[in-house]
Amino acid sequence: xxxxxxxxxxxxxxxxxxxxxxxxxxxxxxxxxxxxxxxxxxxxxxxxxxxxxxxxxxxxxxxxxxxxxxxxxxxxxxxxxxxxxxxxxxxxxxxxxxxxxxxxxxxxxxxxxxxxxxxxxxxxxxxxxxxxxxxxxxxxxxxxxxxxxxxxxxxxxxxxxxxxxxxxxxxxxxxxxxxxxxxxxxxxxxxxxxxxxxxxxxxxxxxxxxxxxxxxxxxxxxxxxxxxxxxxxxxxxxxxxxxxxxxxxxxxxxxxxxxxxxxxxxxxxxxxxxxxxxxxxxxxxxxxxxxxxxxxxxxxxxxxxxxxxxxxxxxxxxxxxxxxxxxxxxxxxxxxxxxxxxxxxxxxxxxxxxxxxxxxxxxxxxxxxxxxxxxxxxxxxxxxxxxxxxxxxxxxxxxxxxxxxxxxxxxxxxxxxxxxxxxxxxxxxxxxxxxxxxxxxxxxxxxxxxxxxxxxxxxxxxxxxxxxxxxxxxxxxxxxxxxxxxxxxxxxxxxxxxxxxxxxxxxxxxxxxxxxxxxxxxxxxxxxxxxxxxxxxxxxxxxxxxxxxxxxxxxxxxxxxxxxxxxxxxxxxxxxxxxxxxxxxxxxxxxxxxxxxxxxxxxxxxxxxxxxxxxxxxxxxxxxxxxxxxxxxxxxxxxxxxxxxxxxxx
Amino acid sequence: xxxxxxxxxxxxxxxxxxxxxxxxxxxxxxxxxxxxxxxxxxxxxxxxxxxxxxxxxxxxxxxxxxxxxxxxxxxxxxxxxxxxxxxxxxxxxxxxxxxxxxxxxxxxxxxxxxxxxxxxxxxxxxxxxxxxxxxxxxxxxxxxxxxxxxxxxxxxxxxxxxxxxxxxxxxxxxxxxxxxxxxxxxxxxxxxxxxxxxxxxxxxxxxxxxxxxxxxxxxxxxxxxxxxxxxxxxxxxxxxxxxxxxxxxxxxxxxxxxxxxxxxxxxxxxxxxxxxxxxxxxxxxxxxxxxxxxxxxxxxxxxxxxxxxxxxxxxxxxxxxxxxxxxxxxxxxxxxxxxxx
Numbered sequence: 009x010x011x012x013x014x015x016x017x018x019x020x021x022x023x024x025x026x027x028x029x030x031x032x033x034x035x036x037x038x039x040x041x042x043x044x045x046x047x048x049x050x051x052x053x054x055x056x057x058x059x060x061x062x063x064x065x066x067x068x069x070x071x072x073x074x075x076x077x078x079x080x081x082x083x084x085x086x087x088x089x090x091x092x093x094x095x096x097x098x099x100x101x102x103x104x105x106x107x108x109x110x111x112x113x114x115x116x117x118x119x120x121x122x123x124x125x126x127x128x129x130x131x132x133x134x135x136x137x138x139x140x141x142x143x144x145x146x147x148x149x150x151x152x153x154x155x156x157x158x159x160x161x162x163x164x165x166x167x168x169x170x171x172x173x174x175x176x177x178x179x180x181x182x183x184x185x186x187x188x189x190x191x192x193x194x195x196x197x198x199x200x201x202x203x204x205x206x207x208x209x210x211x212x213x214x215x216x217x218x219x220x221x222x223x224x225x226x227x228x229x230x231x232x233x234x235x236x237x238x239x240x241x242x243x244x245x246x247x248x249x250x251x252x253x254x255x256x257x258x259x260x261x262x263x264x265x266x267x268x269x270x271x272x273x274x275x276x277x278x279x280x281x282x283x284x285x286x287x288x289x290x291x292x293x294x295x296x297x298x299x300x301x302x303x304x305x306x307x308x309x310x311x312x313x314x315x316x317x318x319x320x321x322x323x324x325x326x327x328x329x330x331x332x333x334x335x336x337x338x339x340x341x342x343x344x345x346x347x348x349x350x351x352x353x354x355x356x357x358x359x360x361x362x363x364x365x366x367x368x369x370x371x372x373x374x375x376x377x378x379x380x381x382x383x384x385x386x387x388x389x390x391x392x393x394x395x396x397x398x399x400x401x402x403x404x405x406x407x408x409x410x411x412x413x414x415x416x417x418x419x420x421x422x423x424x425x426x427x428x429x430x431x432x433x434x435x436x437x438x439x440x441x442x443x444x445x446x447x448x449x450x451x452x453x454x455x456x457x458x459x460x461x462x463x464x465x466x467x468x469x470x471x472x473x474x475x476x477x478x479x480x481x482x483x484x485x486x487x488x489x490x491x492x493x494x495x496x497x498x499x500x501x502x503x504x505x506x507x508x509x510x511x512x513x514x515x516x517x518x519x520x521x522x523x524x525x526x527x528x529x530x531x532x533x534x535x536x537x538x539x540x541x542x543x544x545x546x547x548x549x550x551x552x553x554x555x556x557x558x559x560x561x562x563x564x565x566x567x568x569x570x571x572x573x574x575x576x577x578x579x580x581x582x583x584x585x586x587x588x589x590x591x592x593x594x595x596x597x598x599x600x601x602x603x604x605x606x607x608x609x610x611x612x613x614x615x616x617x618x619x620x621x622x623x624x625x626x627x628x629x630x631x632x633x634x635x636x637x638x639x640x641x642x643x644x645x646x647x648x649x650x651x652x653x654x655x656x657x658x
Numbered sequence: 659x660x661x662x663x664x665x666x667x668x669x670x671x672x673x674x675x676x677x678x679x680x681x682x683x684x685x686x687x688x689x690x691x692x693x694x695x696x697x698x699x700x701x702x703x704x705x706x707x708x709x710x711x712x713x714x715x716x717x718x719x720x721x722x723x724x725x726x727x728x729x730x731x732x733x734x735x736x737x738x739x740x741x742x743x744x745x746x747x748x749x750x751x752x753x754x755x756x757x758x759x760x761x762x763x764x765x766x767x768x769x770x771x772x773x774x775x776x777x778x779x780x781x782x783x784x785x786x787x788x789x790x791x792x793x794x795x796x797x798x799x800x801x802x803x804x805x806x807x808x809x810x811x812x813x814x815x816x817x818x819x820x821x822x823x824x825x826x827x828x829x830x831x832x833x834x835x836x837x838x839x840x841x842x843x844x845x846x847x848x849x850x851x852x853x854x855x856x857x858x859x860x861x862x863x864x865x866x867x868x869x870x871x872x873x874x875x876x877x878x879x880x881x882x883x884x885x886x887x888x889x890x891x892x893x894x895x896x897x898x899x900x901x902x903x904x905x906x907x908x909x910x911x912x913x914x915x916x917x918x919x920x921x922x923x924x925x926x927x928x929x930x931x932x933x934x935x936x937x938x939x940x941x942x943x944x945x946x947x948x949x950x951x952x953x954x955x956x957x958x959x960x961x962x963x964x965x966x967x968x969x970x971x972x973x974x975x976x977x978x979x980x981x982x983x984x985x986x987x988x989x990x991x992x993x994x995x996x997x998x999x
Contacts, residue, residue: 035883075760082772093772122800123759129701134758136765136787166843207880209873216873225695225865230876380764384826387775452776 025173030059031239033149036172043177065106081138113152172232174264198242214316223268233261255323263327381460393453469565471507477573478514479544513549515542516583546577547593574614575621598628665706666896684948688858689838700841708754753794770826791836801840860973907951933974
């Protein structure tokens, strides 16, 4: 019952978002749709497409689009046939004024996301590629199809932040656009009206305050909300934005971005709810030199403002998606987890590498020909080669007659080239050739020695998984020192630009404290927040580590495991205490680890290293390093060895 | 190109604005790196500054925008080709060149002119972005996402002030002295320490958290979008004032005195922070001098040093990758210890 209502609300929101987006696609920048491919998503897309002006581009960007197609560059076939550089427009430029669909957007690489984001910001495309430079208009809107399933798969934050709407169509049966009473004509009328729509400052204030109370830091969110409110007013046939429009904007734009629930008691004053104790810049520091006209002008009755804020806030709070709501209530930081969904980027980098210049060579064994560089290499020789070609092939009919003389060697050669030596006559012949027979032979003569291949940088990413024992026995022993050791290792990872992940284990469970990241600050924070105490579920921890390492390897990266424990397992796999069972489970897990082939470093954190720990390390085929003897350098060297052996094995 | 947002209408972000002004007054400062969240107006500020700067004198026909009194070999060579021995100059806007992501090396350093090579068979150099940026600004948004080989290239050119092109049978060197302005979000990828060190100033911007400031940002942007020309007109007096301040500061800069005591202070500060190399002290001195010039002061004093210490030094501390917001605090601590404030 309750769920049903929720679904209906989501379906209604999806339709209103579609309508608003269709009214003003460029100002609203875009929509992120989280749903698997299916009839509802198709219905939604068809709905939007039907509501947009029919003559606008509607293009789909495949996931692994190359820069040349995305941004533009040199049109090779045209260049080769014309014999002069011909630029090719990229997909983004071709979509100027229209909508771009990003397929499987959750897997877009960080680089592609940044390129698209830059175009969204500027409304034009700055291009400097392959001998083509310039700026072309590209006013786009984006529909990002996020097909992530896991909570940590999602759109990259830079993109998500720029799009006005986030819709979750997952689990919906169908949309009911007829119920909204909208059609293409009413949307077109709203679009006409849009330029005239006024945005009262009270609405700006109310939306800003609402965003503040929901803990939304990004100013872009507020900006997008004001645009959505304008579109809503236009859709409703009004020329002034009112509270109703603000409510819609708060519901559709602000609510999905909430990072916390508004505090229960209403704030005493609009200006007093600093979400973060950051050093805020002085409010009007810049206006000291110049009193901006609008800042002082506006002082409407505060009560009305306050009322509007309350209404907007209530609307937004009611619309916070249930999953997010649960997260917020649990005090988890919403949105953080999603932000790390860059698996696509990593995979791409690891398996294929990034282009980093080109070098001379032939395209063999799947190497890509760097056509531009090949052309460049060939270009200076064109005149000479044409001359040579002319000399060999375009000699008129007496070829047959001359051939015998040719074979006789040098003298024949001389005669053929008569009257001038090879280099000099070339120009004359060349021009003659070009005027007489422009279509004869290829326009650009490329030879084998011109070939350049794209050099790919195939740096395999290394992820070091720290598995840290925070159990009572370890805490008593030296959890703090273990943390210190991890920090040393982290610094080392930083130098090598590795990624790190942290698994903590204590009590009955092992927990992934930090999914693989390059942010060492976050790694440090997650460690610092790791409480000590409880049993030692070593088997569970090893299982978790193996699972994560397998996942990393599947992505084409190299995992390395650094296990920091005293090795005294006393919690079995099923979470029950009992040393005997726990130890046999740990042994089994250790053998699994050995079988998995992941490179492992076992750092024994107990004050007096036990032979049993060394044996366990042997069982998991790990390098064993008792902490009392491990200084920073030894640790660092050990991790390096582990990662190196991981590379060799992986 | 749409009209840019006026520089003086940017709400808050004083540190970033100051750093950009200093770079405009004293290009030798070595660039500005802006770290910050998304949507904090990093790009807006750089483009706004470009629109603000007074035009500069440049030799007509010089692809590198050379000044009349600074005839580099490359410039001379290209002029000789034009057959224009007499140097005529004209006023050109200070170039602010974007280095877009996805740029290829040939367009950045310049390369063989394909058109001429293919059609006429002549070997000609087609200058790239580095040439266009000479005497101006080179802006790299999301510099931490730039391809590594381009980063290497930038480091090299920014250090030498000269672009050496050795490719495709070309051998050309031309001046490429520009103020490198980078922006990036540290959460989206680390920046190579070598590149970071090239930047003279490093500023951190954050989304304003003050409600009134936030409202002002949205309000001004709305006014701007609604009627760009009118909005720019409204802010023209303020922008003009900033421009006059830059011009006056540039004129004053050579005369600004740096007393030995200030140099000692700067050295002490760097020593106590353990910054690597001399670059920290140099930047500190130059930035303080530019700041004094901007303020209309004839002598650099401790106050200037204090104000500029964080942006000049915070990215030069021996890196402790685990210390999150630590560097700013560390600089501030050292400053307050030294100056007893």
